[in-house]
Amino acid sequence: MDDDTVSASRTLSGPPRWLDAQRIRAYASFVLLVNIGFFSLRVWYGWVKPLPNVSPPGWDFAVFWSASWLALHGPAVNAFDTALIEPIVLPLQNMLPTPFVTPWTYPPTFLLVMLPAALLPFGLSCLAYVLAWIAFALQACLRILPQLRARSWWLPVVAFPAVWAAGSAGQNSFLTFGLIGFGLACVDRRPWLAGILFGLLAIKPQLGLVIPVALLCGRHWRAFVSSALTVGALCALAGLLLGFATFARFVEALPAFNHFVIQYSDRWPRGISTVFGAARHFGVAIPSAYVLHAIVAALAASAVVWLWSMRASFELRASALVLATLLVPTYLMPYDLLLLGLPILWLVRDGGRNGWIRGDGVALVSAWISPIVIYTPGDWAAAAYAPVIVLALLLVVVRRYLAQRTVRAGEWAVIVEGAGHSSSH
Template identity: 75%
Template structure:
């Protein structure tokens, strides 16, 4: 019996509180320092990109310049012209303060995102960019509050505001806030409002590579209504984009993808700061393209399998949501620093899960590393520091899997202890 009881307690032991080096005072101190780094980098971008105007130093909104340029072209001519790189660079490069370089500035998004961005050029570029980024931040913040209501408390503001990915995505003028909000709100609505969740997931068709793992989760989690809603939303979204912009935009998009993929492969071994995927890391270290794809496929398959497993076995919601987001960052071969805003989702969910179920040793190190990882954007381009990001994302994935195993073992132990207590109680009754 003693051996049986010991076996119930094998495995990682939960901690009742977070590690001592992650108390509230230290978190605020770390966050304040990182916030100063964020502000300093953005200030340099504003000074050298807007005021001093040093060539090839882009002011804030450098990626939004491509979105705004695509909107202008679509409003003033055939929408399919946005896929002509020469036309879009003629408008975008001056806004980006960039000289022509081998790193082209193409439009590589589907017509669904072009439909969303169509009104952008109705406003001047600077005003349009400010409105777009502000609305995106508000939408993402709403998702954060729904995930972890304590984010509203003043004590949470500093680590949330200092998260480097917020500053990277805002400075670029990227769509990460929109996709962050759609994924977060979709997962929050999944159990109680599956049709609304499916709509949120379907709207991620603006950036299809971020929706690759969602069907795996919905299938293995048996969320049929959400899956049907997502499929219907994608179909209606694409049909609406085709009717407004012309269905030839889908043909041009299909033609543009292979060319961009070839461009990425050609420069993948010397991409500034590296491509933040297993494929990008392998190429940076000189691995041949077929082998790099093979290594990436292995990791992607493992990540998708983890999603299937946790969703099929009904892990806690926080762990299921976290593993889906982390796998989404591991499956595509092309991930950029602004996409790391999505790491905020598993960090928030793991904080919530840790508050309910305790912590394991090493959880804090992985979460802090994930929170800091977007700082790689501030490093010199030739450092290619981003190639180490997949290791951090994988570490976060292992944190989720390990927590699931620990919680499953704890529940099994509680069940066995309860059964043993009933058995002993019955024996005592018989003796009497």
Template identity: 70%
Template sequence: MRDHSTVSTSRRLSGPPRWIDAGRIRVYAALVLMLNLGCFATRVWFGSILRAPNISPPGWDFAVFWSASWLALHGPAANVFNTALIEHLALPLQNILPSQLVTPWTYPPTFLLVVLPAAWLPFQISYLVYLFAGIALAFLACTRILPPARSFSWWMPIVAFPASWIVAHAGQNSFLTFGLLGLGITCLETRPRLAGILFGLLAIKPQLGVVIPVALLVSRNWRAFASAALTVGMFCGLAGLVLGLDTFARFAQALPAFNQFVVQHSDHWPHGISTVFGAARHFGMALPVAYGLHAVVAVLATCVVVWLWAARASFELRAAALVLATLLVPTYLMPYDLLLLGLPILWLVRDGARNGWTRGDGVVMVCAWLAPLSFYTPQQWAASAYVPLFTFVLLLVVVRRYLARRVGRAIECTSLAVAAESSDLG
């Protein structure tokens, strides 16, 4: 009876949390979806239709992309780094007056190459074309990760994920980076060269590709590593050929000013910066202390990636750890970058469906899913500064699941050995 009770308890603990079932998932996600739709509709009404002062319509960040495209198409591409020129075009599209919060172009020439055709179309149409192209790529990545299911229970929280609506609000490139990173990781074991190409295309946002080479090297995936390096080289070469090599020099010159204005003054940045560095600055820590604390967390996250990828942990846990480290290593991330949180959540859902759950997993995953809602809070709260805590705790969930599995295997092996020894003695 004792053994039977132990087995029953083990099975009950490995099942999904009782408060997370298909019905509740649909209801909770539908409520958040209504909030997202309400905020989006409000911005459309006041920003696009009524043109209320200083209320930006959807696509306020895409306005910078479109303006950079126009400047590159009508003159030397290096003009995109002239803040006065780009503000002249972007500010009317953003429906805001000139202020200290400038809208500079701080993206690499590789991303300028991607948005170069944007100004061929009117701003609103171009925004929708780029938005839905990114959504299609992100949707494809989700279909490769999700476990097969007949109901749409999995899809409702994906559609309602607050970060996806923040990306749609801004017209940012996060759907594109989500798709490239998600598809790259899913292709890694079966089509490593294609995975390397997808990783290399993340050169549009280099800070999101810092941890990937580490994972490829420790797992000895030489084909993906070589493919990624070759893709980055060709991508940069093509950007230099089309846009001019001086765009790379201007990009290098623009970075220190951007760091001075945004990163070092992150305690005044709207909604806060969604990194450990941003959180430290929000709580009043001095600049060296903030950098030091961020470095400690970044090193820890990178060490987790090295450990899990070198130890050949399950694919889902390795993939989740890689994306979470990608979010913890850069010093600068904005709320729209939190779309990437959806990837580790999806992989943990798949891992839980296959291998069971441990206590607390569901709570942390739900908190991480809700974390981007901080964007809707008043700017003076800088609530995004609290998001790195959920990201780091979600990484601890990955580590705990891996350790629990190793302990479980060790106990199982010990039990089998004891049983075999008892049988021999009998």
């Protein structure tokens, strides 16, 4: 082996000594208590002893349920009318009218998914949908890391702050988590099914921007075709059941919401979890913030192109794709950081197989705890720091690929050299 190969093989070592099972349990137990404490405050001041503008659990699901109610009781396009939806949403959220409107800005494809929601009372509907989404996401976790079936592995999963952030809000993050997780798990062996799962991300299109790039670079033609057909079929079904006018209203609603986000981007409560949001939080002018975001997004997409074209290990390819998915859109919220769970699981699996590099543990723990920003005061805008964590984890993925490639190249050279010696004798 040459010096570079020896150095890389030494770099890939055992798990971090400071991150043993006992410490993991201790850290996870503490964070779990914090999660339970803040969730209890939501229940107490949102339901038991309501305080104005303290929303009980399910505040985002209130928007979904209200859109369903409007779609069931009139033309589905009414869901996009802020003047109609806010009188239904705000009482459910225990909110007084504020400049921060609560519009329905999702595509008709997601309205189709939520259409039956208002057939049940709000609380029961929220519980049924969120539990179903959580069960789907947990199955994806088990598919990625089967060791999670052991009781000792469940504590850090349950304590992951993004689980509580998405669950408390009643967000669809568990659904998108499961679609991406299962889709990537199927992409090599069941490409048509993977394409269907990716295509269903049309319910939240900004999370599917990088997936076609990865599929094309990885030469997963069947998954690419399947995803395109699924998007087309889902849009056609939504148009037939809800009316194709809903697509026109959705397109009209996007610029208004984008303008609203830009208007408040420098003082958004708890911050926007993107590079654009971080730049605006620190006072960067809007055009410069967009340029900075575009640079980082291009770098993230380039990492996906490189790793998928070079056929890196599945764990590293999948991790890079999810991390780029969090870096490319300009608007994400802390509950979207639930997707960080996917690269964390894949990197744990990859580390168990190929060894660890110093600093990997710090990056993984930082990513795991980062969604706790949902509990910080709104004035801190702490969610704006999340892109730093996401980018650091992407650098971990790239560094691991380079180290593994160097080791494997050295091992191949030794095999070739050994074969040469054998043939000469």
